[in-house]
Amino acid sequence: MKVGLDIDGVLADFISPFLRFMEQYAGNGPIDPESITDLNFSDHPFLSNEIVTECILSVSNDPKFWRQLAPLPSPEQWKLLDDLSRQERLVFVTHRYERESYSIHEVTCDWLKQHGIAQPAVYFTQNYKSELISKLKIELFVDDRHENCRDVAERTGAVVLMPHRIYNQSFNHPRVQRIQDLAELFDYLE
Ligand SMILES: [Mg+2]
16 A cells, blocks of 8 residues: 655644744734644634745745754654655655755755655645645545645545644544544554
8 A cells, every 4th residue: 555645744743833933923922722723824813814824935945944843753653654665655745835945855855864764755746635646646645734635535546544633623524534643544554
């Protein structure tokens, strides 16, 4: 079974440093992670669409932001992911923005290598992830963003797992399975 993994929110803690960045930018005091009930921030009390877009553009231009993201899997889980990767059964699929000023591809691969994936295969897209999932013949897909889960569930034959997060808690789809821990991914592979 070939696996496709999203990176931010699945393997890397993106939301914590991103909220800290937005706190500094917005200057409205601390942002409670529990207040982020949607990754589009559409109903947030003081984070406007403009602020969020500006902040995403800013961090996208900063390689340091991506290098410093904390890993979410345990060391044992990284080892299992590396095993899959060595068998060419694992790819990473991300919507991270590519920039002229530096190579996000290199930064992302270095980060994955640092956590034990010897030869990471990373695909970047600004289109629907389902296009890549079909093209790469991925059979099991994991993403924390419910829009991506719906897209892949409805447009491909892949099994779709969505790690539980505050910002995806209200989403339900018959073909998207919510998981509490990445360990459940490995149960699927047995
Ligand atoms: Mg994500």
